Amino acid sequence: METFESLVRAEFAPENTYLNTASNGLLPARAVTALNEAVRLRAAGRPLDSLFEDVEAARAAFARLAGVPVTRVAAGATAAAYTGVVAASLPAGAEVLTAENDFASVVNAFHVRGDLKVRAVPLERLAESVRPGTALVAVSAAQSADGRIADLPALREAAREHGARTYVDFSQAAGWLPVEADAYDYTVCVCYKWLLGPHGAGFLVVPEDFGGLTPILAGWVAGENPWDSCYGPVAELARSARRFDLSPALFTYTGLRHSLALIEELGVDAVHAHDLALADRFRAGLAELGHEPLPAPGSAIVSVPGLGHRQPALSEAGIELSARAGNLRASFHLYNTAADVDRLLDVLSG
Template sequence: MDGDLPGPQSGPMETFETLVRAEFAPKNTFLNTASSGLLPARTVAALHEAVAVRAEGRPLGPLWEDVEAARASFARLAGVPVARVAAGPSVAAQTGLVAASLPPGAEVLTAEDDFTSVVNPFHVRGDLKVRAVPLERLAESVRPGTALVAVSAAQSADGRIADLPALREAATAHGARTYVDFSQAAGWLPMEAEGFDFTVCTTYKWLLGPHGAAVLVVPEDHGDLTPILATWVSAEKPWDSCYGPVQELAHSARRFDGPPALFSYAGLRHSLALIEELGVAAVHAHDLALADRFRAGLATLGREALPAPGSAIVSVPGLGHRQPELGRAGIEVSNRAGNLRASFHLYNTTADVDRLLDVLSG
């Protein structure tokens, strides 16, 4: 990591930088967390240990403990009781679970061009009324008869942040449930899952975990969900439920668990622990300082990012075609719908921002 982290270099910030530098040593200018985050050193070590456990034939008990540790850590970050947290493989699978709970003809309100995993499971049902509106009109578009509003907290394509307080108020007024995907927000944007019926999050982006894990927060009353993926791990007593139908499903959200990818959770618990140690508020301030530096630098180049105030994701119209060139220069960014998308996270520095601006200016 070249360059300084933004902000004062003493007190809590010094601890932030020390922790980050101990965990990350990227070999390039990595500005693509919105696609996939870097793995901390502690997570890499845990993955190696998990593989060794399997290779050497040691008991798998510790790997199952990792699932519960990750579940508890995510619950703390989300601000909900751990009993509301279900572990699964992907956002699409969790969305499918929610979609399956809706009665035929139910109206689902979504944002236009939201990420496919958030919306497609509702479309493929075939018997739901799915209505899409511009993100900025989402709250005002909730109406009597809307059964569910589904939206990403931060948009993948351009980083725009949904007005979640307004959405919550509108949904409450009309008796609609809410389903919020925090995949592009959890880890840098404070997450208050308590205010929504369902929240979901994949963990390989801003939460810095391995691929293969996603977490669903359900209501205390389980929100009419049917545990259609339930198997022995979803039982109140899993090891007594390995054969035949499960006689007693878990009383908690664990009844909605799918068989977990143990390696993924072995690493994830350590990634989540790092986010907790750093604090989401500190990560938020760090990430936004870098994003704002990039926006300001774009202005000096005669460019303007798509409007996404307060976001760590910055998309620049008309520059997506330069992604291959930037890749050759050792700068990892994304091309999304013709836009150049840069995403700034805790391991990035001011030097990373300036390096990107320098290459763009050339």
């Protein structure tokens, strides 16, 4: 029987100490193999039907991870595009509540509308700031800059009390933090971080009744019968969330299908426990070195003030992290080990 460790060892062999999943996840070997096979398929001029099947297999896998029926999942490319769809659904003058300094893809579309009332508050005050007249609350489940986790249950209750809709971005959470997409009106997630997929795939989860969204980005793939929807206006939009599909990056979805299969085999709960143990080991080591990370309890992302300037030297030493807002950001995922944490601490200690 394969263990967590043996499954991971079979899929990953990084050439450095890679602690930067919050920017880009590593590709598992099975996804690399699938990508190569897809490229050869196209180079040989063979039919690409199997690649479209991969899109559906990836959609189904994400639906299982998100805990929703597959009919509620749209397949696209970026969070920003789907934020635009949500933003376009709001009437002029509607109030949108966001967290201060959240990732641009989650908030920018509401600002560029120009006719919405966008209000930003500290993340820890988000739930208490929902008020009568708030139309939508948009937030990342885990903050990109520092890993802080939003109090989503409190937000859900506050939104329900005041009749507001909720839009949650799980891009920095799905893959290590359990996702309950059914608890929110709309959720979005890109897949090249903790879900270990190639760039160019993302999913939007919508209510069964589509929650008032209009498929303003719909093309032929959004038709109930896509191959009959290639010319002229789409005669019949898909009766499921596929009406919000964007033309898929086929190679990307082929790789993603296999990446998601690995996440399912390992189990999000096991990945969660593994990632948090490493993050907590790093936090404890930082305390011994006299450094205090930004508070982000329960997060696999750890940001350390005042150390962002050390990122280039760490990269030269073969340790990959990010510098964000002057902070050194480390993010720990399933392919990382205690030895990775200790090597980082050793280099930081000088």
